[in-house]
Amino acid sequence: MDSTLNARQRSRIETRKRLLQAGARLFAQKGVSATTAAEIARQAGVAVGTLYLHFGDKSGLLRVILNEGVENLLQAMALAADGSDERCSRQQVDLLVNFAEKNRGLCMVLFDPESIRIGATADVMDRLTRFQVDRLLGRCGAAVRPDQAYLAARAMVGMVMHGIYWWIQHDPKLEARAVADILYNLRTGAMDKVAEVL
Amino acid sequence: MDSTLNARQRSRIETRKRLLQAGARLFAQKGVSATTAAEIARQAGVAVGTLYLHFGDKSGLLRVILNEGVENLLQAMALAADGSDERCSRQQVDLLVNFAEKNRGLCMVLFDPESIRIGATADVMDRLTRFQVDRLLGRCGAAVRPDQAYLAARAMVGMVMHGIYWWIQHDPKLEARAVADILYNLRTGAMDKVAEVL
Amino acid sequence: MDSTLNARQRSRIETRKRLLQAGARLFAQKGVSATTAAEIARQAGVAVGTLYLHFGDKSGLLRVILNEGVENLLQAMALAADGSDERCSRQQVDLLVNFAEKNRGLCMVLFDPESIRIGATADVMDRLTRFQVDRLLGRCGAAVRPDQAYLAARAMVGMVMHGIYWWIQHDPKLEARAVADILYNLRTGAMDKVAEVL
Amino acid sequence: MDSTLNARQRSRIETRKRLLQAGARLFAQKGVSATTAAEIARQAGVAVGTLYLHFGDKSGLLRVILNEGVENLLQAMALAADGSDERCSRQQVDLLVNFAEKNRGLCMVLFDPESIRIGATADVMDRLTRFQVDRLLGRCGAAVRPDQAYLAARAMVGMVMHGIYWWIQHDPKLEARAVADILYNLRTGAMDKVAEVL
DNA sequence: GATGAATGAGGATTCATTCAT
DNA sequence: GATGAATGAATCCTCATTCAT
Numbered sequence: 067m068d069s070t071l072n073a074r075q076r077s078r079i080e081t082r083k084r085l086l087q088a089g090a091r092l093f094a095q096k097g098v099s100a101t102t103a104a105e106i107a108r109q110a111g112v113a114v115g116t117l118y119l120h121f122g123d124k125s126g127l128l129r130v131i132l133n134e135g136v137e138n139l140l141q142a143m144a145l146a147a148d149g150s151d152e153r154c155s156r157q158q159v160d161l162l163v164n165f166a167e168k169n170r171g172l173c174m175v176l177f178d179p180e181s182i183r184i185g186a187t188a189d190v191m192d193r194l195t196r197f198q199v200d201r202l203l204g205r206c207g208a209a210v211r212p213d214q215a216y217l218a219a220r221a222m223v224g225m226v227m228h229g230i231y232w233w234i235q236h237d238p239k240l241e242a243r244a245v246a247d248i249l250y251n252l253r254t255g256a257m258d259k260v261a262e263v264l
Numbered sequence: 265m266d267s268t269l270n271a272r273q274r275s276r277i278e279t280r281k282r283l284l285q286a287g288a289r290l291f292a293q294k295g296v297s298a299t300t301a302a303e304i305a306r307q308a309g310v311a312v313g314t315l316y317l318h319f320g321d322k323s324g325l326l327r328v329i330l331n332e333g334v335e336n337l338l339q340a341m342a343l344a345a346d347g348s349d350e351r352c353s354r355q356q357v358d359l360l361v362n363f364a365e366k367n368r369g370l371c372m373v374l375f376d377p378e379s380i381r382i383g384a385t386a387d388v389m390d391r392l393t394r395f396q397v398d399r400l401l402g403r404c405g406a407a408v409r410p411d412q413a414y415l416a417a418r419a420m421v422g423m424v425m426h427g428i429y430w431w432i433q434h435d436p437k438l439e440a441r442a443v444a445d446i447l448y449n450l451r452t453g454a455m456d457k458v459a460e461v462l
Numbered sequence: 463m464d465s466t467l468n469a470r471q472r473s474r475i476e477t478r479k480r481l482l483q484a485g486a487r488l489f490a491q492k493g494v495s496a497t498t499a500a501e502i503a504r505q506a507g508v509a510v511g512t513l514y515l516h517f518g519d520k521s522g523l524l525r526v527i528l529n530e531g532v533e534n535l536l537q538a539m540a541l542a543a544d545g546s547d548e549r550c551s552r553q554q555v556d557l558l559v560n561f562a563e564k565n566r567g568l569c570m571v572l573f574d575p576e577s578i579r580i581g582a583t584a585d586v587m588d589r590l591t592r593f594q595v596d597r598l599l600g601r602c603g604a605a606v607r608p609d610q611a612y613l614a615a616r617a618m619v620g621m622v623m624h625g626i627y628w629w630i631q632h633d634p635k636l637e638a639r640a641v642a643d644i645l646y647n648l649r650t651g652a653m654d655k656v657a658e659v660l
Numbered sequence: 661m662d663s664t665l666n667a668r669q670r671s672r673i674e675t676r677k678r679l680l681q682a683g684a685r686l687f688a689q690k691g692v693s694a695t696t697a698a699e700i701a702r703q704a705g706v707a708v709g710t711l712y713l714h715f716g717d718k719s720g721l722l723r724v725i726l727n728e729g730v731e732n733l734l735q736a737m738a739l740a741a742d743g744s745d746e747r748c749s750r751q752q753v754d755l756l757v758n759f760a761e762k763n764r765g766l767c768m769v770l771f772d773p774e775s776i777r778i779g780a781t782a783d784v785m786d787r788l789t790r791f792q793v794d795r796l797l798g799r800c801g802a803a804v805r806p807d808q809a810y811l812a813a814r815a816m817v818g819m820v821m822h823g824i825y826w827w828i829q830h831d832p833k834l835e836a837r838a839v840a841d842i843l844y845n846l847r848t849g850a851m852d853k854v855a856e857v858l
Numbered sequence: 859g860a861t862g863a864a865t866g867a868g869g870a871t872t873c874a875t876t877c878a879t
Numbered sequence: 880g881a882t883g884a885a886t887g888a889a890t891c892c893t894c895a896t897t898c899a900t
Contacts, residue, residue, distance in 0.1 A: 115898085510892080514893080
């Protein structure tokens with residue numbers, strides 16, 4: 067009985083994984099809108115209904131792909147958040163850049179218009195923004211207005227992410243190291259200056 | 265003959281203007297995808313076919329709305345590009361922030377998933393990026409690698425634009441002046457630092 | 463499991479048949495262009511999407527109607543191709559004339575401008591032409607140039623088909639027997655003479 | 661006053677000619693359905709309205725192109741109809757084949773689905789059929805049933821026309837002389853045999 | 859849990875034709 | 880006679896989602 071259950075569970079997990087992989091591949095290749103639920107199911111070797119059984123709808127699948135794909139990265143960044151500002155921000159930029167290089171497809175999906183439309187992109191950006199907000203408040207103290215701090219943090223995240231997106235999409239020959247250098251310096255310069263005046 | 269021609273031309277221009285206005289209003293209100301060609305035409309008081317006659321298709325209308333809407337801003341920014349770096353970048357940030365405040369609708373359209381999908385957003389970002397590239401090269405000279413300069417410039421533009429977009433969408437109570445201050449300082453800090461190391 | 467599958471398959475086949483019948487009826491009645499996909503689906507008692515699910519598009523349905531409708535005829539003609547030339551050609555003409563009389567609607571569809579445009583008519587004509595080519599080569603041997611033989615065969619097929627089409631469309635009072643006599647004699651005369659000179 | 665009128669008339673005739681030529685060229689190149697009234701007008705250097713002024717509608721233009729294009733041919737064939745059967749039919753086939761070779765575009769238009777749909781093709785076929793009917797009745801006398809004679813004549817015309825159409829469309833390397841030989845023999849054989857039995 | 863045939867609302871686009879100038 | 884901007888009815892086709900088996 068137990069082994070049967072386990073077999074079922076394993077099969078269920080396996081099916082889920084195949085849908086996730088097929089979805090990630092197709093979304094990255096053809097864009098989210100141009101990918102149909104039917105095609106994902108076909109490539110995963112299951113029926114369309116199964117996709118809906120597991121993820122509710124197409125956006126549900128997209129959301130899970132994005133969230134699970136980014137989860138490890140965000141946790142690593144949270145761990146890196148403990149050091150000095152300099153060390154920490156360098157580590158975080160490195161993590162982002164390396165992640166983007168190794169998961170180009172996922173990054174494309176993250177900035178797909180459809181991901182933006184359903185708010186999945188914004189969710190990730192929000193979580194990234196919190197790191198910057200904490201750092202900024204850590205420097206400036208309670209004197210700073212929260213909405214201004216949030217705006218600044220958000221803008222810095224926008225800078226790094228936009229740079230990374232540009233890189234993977236248009237200039238993949240640029241080395242990761244150089245990209246990280248540039249983005250780290252941009253972020254540090256921006257942070258220092260804004261922390262000074264806020 | 266001449267007056268006839270002019271009457272027709274006037275009517276044509278008038279029709280075009282009405283379509284542009286109806287489109288801009290609806291795209292901003294309901295989002296681009298949710299707005300149908302038929303509804304734009306109805307609000308403009310013309311037949312659907314007329315929209316296609318003037319703009320080829322829905323994307324054509326969108327593109328023209330964006331390009332014409334942003335043209336004045338970009339020209340003003342080009343004019344502002346002549347002063348010292350400090351003066352110039354402050355003016356450019358002010359122009360952007362003020363423009364966004366007065367054309368909130370257009371900004372929403374500019375970052376609409378559909379605008380992104382057809383590349384119209386990227387076109388505007390490109391033109392903005394050129395200003396930053398010029399400035400960066402003006403500081404660093406020919407020593408800097410063009411692709412690295414472009415990446416840095418693009419990232420800075422992404423920072424400012426993302427900040428502005430966040431502001432008009434989520435925190436419109438923040439004053440334009442404060443937003444400009446923050447974004448100007450972020451940009452300046454980023455630029456100084458990156459110019460130093462490039 | 464098996465019966466489930468069969469039930470589904472049976473339903474699928476049934477749906478397909480209904481679409482085929484509705485399409486054949488409407489195409490013959492009103493012409494292909496004047497028949498909308500929506501109307502075919504309505505008469506078949508299914509949704510429009512179902513038509514597209516089964517046949518890809520309207521032309522797909524048209525093609526299948528024509529191919530399946532003509533398949534039996536062409537196979538019967540292939541079987542008849544074995545006897546002496548005289549016997550065989552008489553049988554083939556009879557098959558064609560009788561088929562046309564019993565499937566007037568299908569013949570109308572076969573010569574519908576839309577069928578011509580998508581090449582379905584030409585496909586059928588091609589298959590009919592091969593019979594004549596074989597016969598002609600059987601008589602003249604390898605001496606004859608293939609392109610000339612094909613042209614002659616094609617022209618003969620054009621003669622018979624055009625005659626039949628004219629008959630069912632303009633002069634259906636003429637008896638099938640008389641039509642077959644005339645066409646058979648025309649074909650035989652043409653064949654004899656051309657075989658002699660080629 | 662008179663010269664003004666003449667100038668106007670000349671201009672009118674000139675406009676008409678340009679529309680006819682542009683229409684013939686485009687219909688042949690892209691097919692009738694795929695050619696829009698607006699494009700014909702543009703290529704003719706006039707406004708769309710002018711096309712409608714001269715020809716009523718798109719089909720009107722098509723009809724005139726076909727009729728005027730074929731008129732000379734039909735008159736030449738009528739003149740050739742006087743000799744002995746052998747001489748006459750050879751001349752007529754030659755006229756058709758030579759005409760097709762020199763007016764490939766027009767022939768394509770003549771067999772365009774749209775020409776068929778509006779009956780223009782049938783009109784030409786009818787006129788050609790009359791020649792054959794006359795010849796057949798001349799041979800068989802009043803004994804033959806008119807509907808049977810017409811069917812036979814029509815079928816022969818279908819044979820020649822189909823052969824020619826096939827030639828110009830698929831096998832233009834075949835020499836006109838060879839085509840005429842084949843079609844002449846086919847027609848003669850068919851005619852002799854059918855005249856014998858009718 | 860899995861299946862996959864069926865759904866049908868929904869929108870973009872075309873283009874022959876008109877008519878006020 | 881010529882113009883050409885405007886018309887708008889008319890269809891095609893898509894595809895996320897459901898639900899009976």
